Amino acid sequence: MRYSIFSLARNALSYHEKWPEAWRSPAPKPAYDVVIVGGGGHGLATAYYLAKEHGITNVAVIEKGWLGGGNTGRNTTIIRSNYLWDESAAIYEKSLKLYEGLSQDLNYNIMLSQRGVLNLAHNEHDLKELSRRVNAIRLNGIDSEILTPTEIKKLVPIINVSPDLRYPILGASLQRRGGVARHDAVAWGYARAADAHGVDIIQNCEVTDFLVEDGQVQGVETTQGAIRAGKVGVVVAGHASVMAAKAGFRMPVESHPLQALVSEPIKPVLDCVVMSNAVHVYVSQSDKGELVIGAGIDAYTSYGQRGSFHTIEGQIGAITELFPIFSRLRQLRQWGGIVDTCPDASPIISKTPVDHLYFNCGWGTGGFKATPGSGWAFAHTIARDEPHPINAPFSLDRFSTGVLIDEHGAAAVAH
Amino acid sequence: MFLIECPWCGPRDETEFSYGGEAHIARPVGGGHDMTNAEWGHYVFHRTNPKGLHRERWVHSHGCRRWFNVVRDTVSHEFLLIYKPGEKPDLPALPKSPEPPDGPGR
Numbered sequence A: 001m002r003y004s005i006f007s008l009a010r011n012a013l014s015y016h017e018k019w020p021e022a023w024r025s026p027a028p029k030p031a032y033d034v035v036i037v038g039g040g041g042h043g044l045a046t047a048y049y050l051a052k053e054h055g056i057t058n059v060a061v062i063e064k065g066w067l068g069g070g071n072t073g074r075n076t077t078i079i080r081s082n083y084l085w086d087e088s089a090a091i092y093e094k095s096l097k098l099y100e101g102l103s104q105d106l107n108y109n110i111m112l113s114q115r116g117v118l119n120l121a122h123n124e125h126d127l128k129e130l131s132r133r134v135n136a137i138r139l140n141g142i143d144s145e146i147l148t149p150t151e152i153k154k155l156v157p158i159i160n161v162s163p164d165l166r167y168p169i170l171g172a173s174l175q176r177r178g179g180v181a182r183h184d185a186v187a188w189g190y191a192r193a194a195d196a197h198g199v200d201i202i203q204n205c206e207v208t209d210f211l212v213e214d215g216q217v218q219g220v221e222t223t224q225g226a227i228r229a230g231k232v233g234v235v236v237a238g239h240a241s242v243m244a245a246k247a248g249f250r251m252p253v254e255s256h257p258l259q260a261l262v263s264e265p266i267k268p269v270l271d272c273v274v275m276s277n278a279v280h281v282y283v284s285q286s287d288k289g290e291l292v293i294g295a296g297i298d299a300y301t302s303y304g305q306r307g308s309f310h311t312i313e314g315q316i317g318a319i320t321e322l323f324p325i326f327s328r329l330r331q332l333r334q335w336g337g338i339v340d341t342c343p344d345a346s347p348i349i350s351k352t353p354v355d356h357l358y359f360n361c362g363w364g365t366g367g368f369k370a371t372p373g374s375g376w377a378f379a380h381t382i383a384r385d386e387p388h389p390i391n392a393p394f395s396l397d398r399f400s401t402g403v404l405i406d407e408h409g410a411a412a413v414a415h
Numbered sequence B: 001m002f003l004i005e006c007p008w009c010g011p012r013d014e015t016e017f018s019y020g021g022e023a024h025i026a027r028p029v030g031g032g033h034d035m036t037n038a039e040w041g042h043y044v045f046h047r048t049n050p051k052g053l054h055r056e057r058w059v060h061s062h063g064c065r066r067w068f069n070v071v072r073d074t075v076s077h078e079f080l081l082i083y084k085p086g087e088k089p090d091l092p093a094l095p096k097s098p099e100p101p102d103g104p105g106r
């Protein structure tokens, strides 16, 4: 069924009780051409582009919990493409362009809101670094500009630009095309569109091992039995190391808790995204009125989906200094996800030492913005058994060739 | 928030400590002049990152400033063993810790 104003009106007449389910929940078949492990946004997008771009529809997405229950449904949904290096610009901008047409492409409202993303500078060095990045970004044909404190104050009247701040605001970069989208909708939209192409989406099924013969993957072992597959793509974020160990190799990632929280809802006061590397905070206001505030990672590794209280405390200290009017708000809820951080703060979309086994991981604290581009490039890599030029630089072998893509500047704040 | 038992100072709040990553990673023998790029990559970048028991280093930054090793469960966050540099007691035998309950995300 196509979603439209007419289907909405028709279903209103039957009190919204007759909507068909958005995707089937089939039992797994004994074999598929491609099995995708992990039903987050990236896994579902991969399945969708395998079907749409490469005509490969005999595909299953296997998710151990529910769709988007990992980092996809836990992130603060900031979308932007203002990264320093050409390689990053290419893949993040590809993502942003796909995002811009995604609601139409999927026939599913992902509620993309290009409200602008501000990155604050608090000292001379920040300012120089931001200017360098803005120049690099513009050379790549991506929108980005520098704002003065007066211009920032005009855009965000509630922000504190007083020079008396411990970390005063000296300027900011602004990407106007950046913004936020609804995270669940991205997962559900891709799931529904992939399902319409014939992709089987299998929830509550954990992949426990790989079937490998003569150095080539033959399928996966799951809690619902063995499933054979010509090719297997693994997109499990924080669990990348766990899955790699089962296949007999290591991934250069470490899993850390990343927390976020929302305040009680208030009237609209903030209509863009504000982030700061130096005091480490990022905030936006949801359509419901809650402030969505992201924290930093905890230093220790974890699979526990929760972090330490003092990490949250640090965020609150920074946010209330930047926005004094937030100081009396109450916190509504708080949660954590497990992010797979890579040594160079860039992702891995790559072939592996096992033939026909592919990994997509290392997105760490900032992969929601990349969901469409990541799925698009990963689908190409799986379908052709070779990376697309867009993701070739993000191969696993960069950790032995030394050709790292250091994005610690653009990704220093977790988002 | 952890209560961490410094082997020299006793139990102190987590905020007094810094995390030092995976423990017992031996430096390449003889400066590693014969090592391949892949071996160097492995040494520098590839960690075990296990789900379960993890041997790791902590330093009491805001206390005695001394390093020590611990065995911590990366799911329950429980500190199971704490020992001084130069020691390496066997891993404790433990039942597999249960999966954490998935709270509502957003």
Ligand SMILES: Cc1cc2nc3c(=O)[nH]c(=O)nc-3n(C[C@H](O)[C@H](O)[C@H](O)COP(=O)(O)OP(=O)(O)OC[C@H]3O[C@@H](n4cnc5c(N)ncnc54)[C@H](O)[C@@H]3O)c2cc1C
Pocket (backbone or CB within 6 Å): A037, A038, A039, A040, A041, A042, A043, A062, A063, A064, A065, A066, A067, A068, A069, A070, A071, A072, A073, A074, A075, A076, A077, A078, A079, A205, A206, A207, A208, A235, A236, A237, A238, A239, A258, A259, A260, A294, A335, A336, A337, A338, A339, A363, A364, A365, A366, A367, A368, A369, A370, A414, A415
């Ligand atoms: C608090 C927080 C805030 C963030 N903020 C932002 C932000 O503002 N902007 C941004 O761009 N990014 C942000 N991120 C990062 C972003 O959420 C992730 O990079 C992105 O969502 C990863 O998507 P994914 O599909 O790869 O992973 P996930 O959504 O985690 O999906 C992986 C799936 O694999 C499943 N899985 C794992 N093991 C198995 C198995 N053995 N068998 C079957 N299934 C398995 C998991 O259950 C999970 O559903 C944030 C992350 C967090 C935690």
Ligand SMILES: [Zn+2]
Pocket (backbone or CB within 6 Å): B006, B007, B008, B009, B010, B060, B063, B064, B065, B066
């Ligand atoms: Zn001490």
